[in-house]
Amino acid sequence: MMRVFRSALRALAAGALVALISTAPALAQDDTPPLPNESWSFSGLLGGLDLAAAQRGFWVYYNVCSNCHSMHQLHYRDLAGIGMTPAEIKKIAASVQVPVGLNDQGQPIEGPGTPASQFRSPFPNDTAARAALNGALPPDLSLIVNARDGGADYVYGILTGFVKPPAGFNVPAGKYYNAYFPGHLIAMPPPLQDGAVTYADGTKATVPQMAHDVVTFLYWTANPEAVQREQMGVRVVLFLLLMTGLTYGVKRKLWSHLH
Amino acid sequence: MAGLHKSEFKNPLINWIDTRLPIPSLLQKEYAAFPTPRNFNYFWNFGALAMVALVIMIATGILLAMNYQPNTALAFGSVQHIMRDVNYGWLIRYIHQNGASMFFIVTFVHILRGMYYGSYKAPRELLWMLGVVILLIMMATAFMGYVLPWGQMSYWGATVITNLFSAFPYVGHAIVTWLWGGFSVSNPTLNRFFALHYLLPFVLIAVVFMHVWALHVTGSNNPLGIDPKGPQDTVPFHPYYTMKDSVGICAFLAVWAFLVFFLPNLLGDPNNFIKANPLQTPADIVPEWYFLPFYAMLRSVPNKLGGVCIMFGSILVLFFLPWLDTCKVRSARFRPVFRKLIWVWLAATVALGMVGAHKPLGFWVPLGRICTIYYFFHFLVLLPLLGAIEKTLPLPESISQAVLGRGAGPLPNAATAAPMEKA
Ligand code: HEM
Numbered sequence: 001m002m003r004v005f006r007s008a009l010r011a012l013a014a015g016a017l018v019a020l021i022s023t024a025p026a027l028a029q030d031d032t033p034p035l036p037n038e039s040w041s042f043s044g045l046l047g048g049l050d051l052a053a054a055q056r057g058f059w060v061y062y063n064v065c066s067n068c069h070s071m072h073q074l075h076y077r078d079l080a081g082i083g084m085t086p087a088e089i090k091k092i093a094a095s096v097q098v099p100v101g102l103n104d105q106g107q108p109i110e111g112p113g114t115p116a117s118q119f120r121s122p123f124p125n126d127t128a129a130r131a132a133l134n135g136a137l138p139p140d141l142s143l144i145v146n147a148r149d150g151g152a153d154y155v156y157g158i159l160t161g162f163v164k165p166p167a168g169f170n171v172p173a174g175k176y177y178n179a180y181f182p183g184h185l186i187a188m189p190p191p192l193q194d195g196a197v198t199y200a201d202g203t204k205a206t207v208p209q210m211a212h213d214v215v216t217f218l219y220w221t222a223n224p225e226a227v228q229r230e231q232m233g234v235r236v237v238l239f240l241l242l243m244t245g246l247t248y249g250v251k252r253k254l255w256s257h258l259h
Numbered sequence: 260m261a262g263l264h265k266s267e268f269k270n271p272l273i274n275w276i277d278t279r280l281p282i283p284s285l286l287q288k289e290y291a292a293f294p295t296p297r298n299f300n301y302f303w304n305f306g307a308l309a310m311v312a313l314v315i316m317i318a319t320g321i322l323l324a325m326n327y328q329p330n331t332a333l334a335f336g337s338v339q340h341i342m343r344d345v346n347y348g349w350l351i352r353y354i355h356q357n358g359a360s361m362f363f364i365v366t367f368v369h370i371l372r373g374m375y376y377g378s379y380k381a382p383r384e385l386l387w388m389l390g391v392v393i394l395l396i397m398m399a400t401a402f403m404g405y406v407l408p409w410g411q412m413s414y415w416g417a418t419v420i421t422n423l424f425s426a427f428p429y430v431g432h433a434i435v436t437w438l439w440g441g442f443s444v445s446n447p448t449l450n451r452f453f454a455l456h457y458l459l460p461f462v463l464i465a466v467v468f469m470h471v472w473a474l475h476v477t478g479s480n481n482p483l484g485i486d487p488k489g490p491q492d493t494v495p496f497h498p499y500y501t502m503k504d505s506v507g508i509c510a511f512l513a514v515w516a517f518l519v520f521f522l523p524n525l526l527g528d529p530n531n532f533i534k535a536n537p538l539q540t541p542a543d544i545v546p547e548w549y550f551l552p553f554y555a556m557l558r559s560v561p562n563k564l565g566g567v568c569i570m571f572g573s574i575l576v577l578f579f580l581p582w583l584d585t586c587k588v589r590s591a592r593f594r595p596v597f598r599k600l601i602w603v604w605l606a607a608t609v610a611l612g613m614v615g616a617h618k619p620l621g622f623w624v625p626l627g628r629i630c631t632i633y634y635f636f637h638f639l640v641l642l643p644l645l646g647a648i649e650k651t652l653p654l655p656e657s658i659s660q661a662v663l664g665r666g667a668g669p670l671p672n673a674a675t676a677a678p679m680e681k682a
Contacts, residue, residue, distance in 0.1 A: 045521045073339045139533070142339075146524060147532035182542075222532070225342070225349040232350075233520025240513035247506045254502050258297065258494065259663070 033179055035153040036160065038212060042219050042226060043152075046234070049227050050216055054082040056199055057217025060210045062092070063197045065141060068133065068188075070121040073142035074221055077115040081224050082217070089115050096120040134174045136187030145215070145222040152215050154180060159211035162190040289475050294493035295500055296481035298662045302376075303479070303500075304507030305369035310467065311508055312362040317460050319355040327407065329453035331446045334409035335534040353523040354515075359401050360526045361515045363549035366394065374580075375601055377589030378480040384581040386473040391577045393466050398550070398574075400459040403452040405547060406444075410531030415544045417444045417452070423557070426564040443537065483661055484589025485654055492658040543618065551615030552608050556634065558619050559627040569631065576638045583638050585646025593652040597645055604637040 041050035058079065061071075076093035080086070093113040098120050100111040113120065123129035130137055139147075148154045157180035165177035165184070175185040192207045199205055220226075266277035266284060277283040326345050328337035341348035370390065373379055379387035406417045421438050425431040440447030478487070487493050494500075518525065526548060530541045546554050553570050560566035576583075591598040607630040614627040655661035 072336070073343065078343070143532040147529050149529055151529075229349065229353075229520055229523070233516065236516045236520060237513055240509055240516055244506060244509040244513055247502065247509050251502045251506050254498060258499075 032182075032184075035150050035180065036157050038153055038156050038215075040152055040219070041216065042223075046230055047226070049082070049220060051083040052201065053213045053216040054220050055084065055217075056201070056203060056210075057213035057215065057220075058082065059199065060192075060197055060214040061141070061217055064191050064210075065214065066120070067122055068129070068138040068191075069141045070123070070138075071119040071142045071221065072121070072140050074119045075115070076113060076117055076119065078224065082220055086115070093117055134187065136174075138188065141218060141221070143222045145219045147222075152219050155218060156211050156215045158186070158188075159192055159214070160208060290501075291495060291497040293475065293496040294487070294490070295479055295496045296487050296492060296658055297494045297499075298481050298483060298658050299479075299500070299503070300482050301503075301507060302368070302372040303481075304504055304511075305365045305372060307504040308365040308507060308511045309362065309369055311511065312358060312365060313460065313463060313467065316355060316358050316362060317464075319351050319358065320457070320460065322351045323355055324453075324457060327453075329407070329450050331409060331449055331535070334407065334449060338408045350519070353519045357515065357518045357523060357526065359404065359547070360549065361511070361518070362397065363401070365511065366397065367549075370394070370577075371605070373480075375591045376480055376482055377484050377584070377586075377591070379581045380584065380587075380589050381581070382477045383473075383480065386470060386477060387581055388578055389466060389470040389473060391574065393463060393470060394577075395574060396459055396463050396466065400456060400463070401547065401549070403456040403459075406449065406452045407456060408531060409449065409535045410528075411533045411535055411539075411541050412528045412531040412544070414444060414535035414537065415541055416546055417448065419544055420546075421448075423563075423567050423570075426567045428564070480589060481658065482590060483592065483655060483658055485658065488657045545616060548612070548616075551613075552611035553615075555611040555615035555627050556631045559614070559624075559631040569635075573634060576635065580638065580642075584642045586642075586649060586651065587646075588651040588654065593654055594645075594649055595652065596649045600637065600641055600645070604634070607633040607637075 041048055041053065061069075076089050079089050079092065084092075093115050096113045096117075097110040098113040098117045099108055101109065103109045123132065126137055145151050145155055150157070158178060161179040161181070162176060163179050165171055169177065169184070171177050171185065175187060176189055177184055178186040178188075192210050194206050196210065197205050203209060264278050264281040264284065266274045266281065268274045268277050268283055273283050323341060326337065326341050326348065328334055338352070341352050343349075345351075373387065373390070402416075402420065406413045421435055421444065424434045424438065427434060436442060438448070439445065440451060481487075528545060545551075553573055556573050557566040557570040560569050586594060586597070588594055591601060610626060611630045611634065614623050614630065617623045619627070
């Protein structure tokens with residue numbers, strides 16, 4: 001048995017060596033700075049969720065991002081998941097106009113939303129979005145944190161990465177320089193400016209603060225089950241480890257008279 | 260009356276059933292008393308683990324299917340509906356999604372176990388070949404399952420893989436159109452993939468049944484690779500191996516649960532969180548990790564048809580393994596050269612997996628080619644040659660002699676009497 005393991009280790013070592021050789025050139029040729037390393041309430045195996053930050057993040061989405069980005073997977077009722085009360089949810093839903101069916105002439109009409117409404121989309125379809133935004137399409141944000149390598153840190157990087165282009169870098173009209181966007185030319189104008197929103201809890205709305213809050217919110221929209229999942233996980237995994245130990249003990253006892 | 264089974268069960272109800280339909284007797288014979296070599300190590304758990312994985316995949320799959328919509332306009336949203344609105348839908352889906360990886364991990368270890376201990380050699384050739392059939396059906400199932408959530412990788416993976424068939428001369432394009440049910444991967448494709456993804460696991464059950472049947476005819480191999488010579492070399496399957504398998508199953512479920520609850524998207528691709536878009540090709544189309552070595556071989560051949568043949572050949576060659584390996588000694592323990600070479604082969608296969616995960620540029624191209632050649636060189640040249648030239652070590656006289664102390668004569672009575680009485 002020892003032999004098997006020693007050889008397995010050797011094979012692993014060979015594999016690791018190959019992996020090392022492969023990453024070296026990849027690092028050398030990249031001009032994107034390393035992703036910001038924010039500290040998130042939800043990171044780590046047992047992350048929670050900073051509900052106050054998530055609620056402020058919703059406020060940023062509601063006032064800024066929702067002018068361009070849809071969030072098809074979310075309903076207003078879901079906001080209970082970041083600790084909003086039914087009254088608050090009703091009020092928020094009623095503040096937007098959403099399609100509510102047809103009038104007597106058969107024409108589609110809009111009306112105030114209810115908690116059961118989907119988040120209002122800024123454009124009726126992708127073509128309308130492109131027409132309004134110089135041909136660029138803002139992606140749906142429901143799952144954006146899971147849909148990008150780098151996750152929350154990457155989205156935070158995009159929101160805070162609108163820096164001066166290096167000398168000689170040509171930025172065409174309708175494009176903006178972003179340190180973290182692949183190729184650096186993004187069609188989204190810098191969405192956040194200091195004081196762009198006013199927080200009800202008195203938190204100062206700086207760009208890094210708003211970016212942190214909205215990314216916390218976006219992490220939740222992509223992984224609404226995360227907190228419940230991790231809490232359940234602790235119990236399930238501990239139970240299974242205990243069972244492994246117990247069955248191992250019984251097995252040892254059962255086999256002991258065979259040796 | 261002719262044909263009635265003589266049941267030995269005391270319980271009158273079981274006896275009544277057993278007399279008419281002797282399933283209880285069958286289970287007693289095949290799963291309780293079944294004489295099993297006494298010297299298994301924990302690598303012999305992995306077949307049972309694969310069976311547990313199959314059952315869990317089918318159970319979670321049926322629950323998913325109750326809420327899934329096999330329609331290109333609805334599929335992506337219906338999976339999100341499962342994740343967000345269905346009670347514990349996220350749990351069911353993450354078990355199923357990570358289950359595919361767990362299933363392949365245990366199956367790969369199970370296959371490697373067979374290769375290391377020579378379990379494919381006579382008389383277990385057919386048992387081995389049924390195993391390769393299982394691997395092929397698993398791959399088809401997983402490939403079609405990955406298309407169902409209709410993300411970017413689902414769509415583009417399906418496009419790349421189905422397009423491979425266009426490499427066949429004359430009929431290639433007709434085959435691809437036929438597979439798609441149209442002129443691109445589209446709604447008919449998704450529909451039939453769902454139908455087949457639902458069907459194939461049940462075909463898998465039938466093949467697994469034959470695999471186990473064949474196993475119970477030949478009996479199990481063991482780490483020494485020698486046949487049991489009598490009752491002192493075996494123990495009844497129950498309770499000895501039911502108990503040992505239980506240890507493995509608990510540990511296996513713990514690892515699976517850890518992935519599901521703490522790192523559910525570790526093995527997934529961020530691109531699959533984006534709805535399929537036929538107009539936008541992702542920067543990098545990468546298959547799931549368990550296909551990477553085969554994908555690497557496909558790309559290592561400069562010619563498309565050649566690549567397809569090499570890729571399918573890499574699995575087909577396993578069918579012939581029982582005859583390519585000409586050495587009569589089964590276990591690598593007694594084959595000093597083979598014991599080293601099998602790890603070289605594994606290293607080449609793992610390296611191919613890494614090649615498959617990278618763009619075919621620079622250093623990855625020659626590495627992929629060398630490893631592809633070595634993969635086949637191992638099976639087609641090294642194994643047949645080794646049988647002729649390798650000096651194998653002397654085999655122990657019997658299993659019990661090897662596990663119960665050197666040079667021991669007949670067994671101490673107490674050691675075997677107890678289990679035999681229970682049997
Ligand atoms: C051999 C066993 C099976 C394997 C290896 C397998 C594999 C997979 C894979 C890799 C996926 C994609 C996971 C994802 O990204 O979401 C998937 C999805 C799915 N599978 Fe299976 N599966 C198996 C059995 C079944 C069975 C028996 C059923 C139904 C009776 C089923 C129903 C589904 C459904 C509805 C989906 C789409 C929902 C989703 O994406 O999570 N599967 N399967």
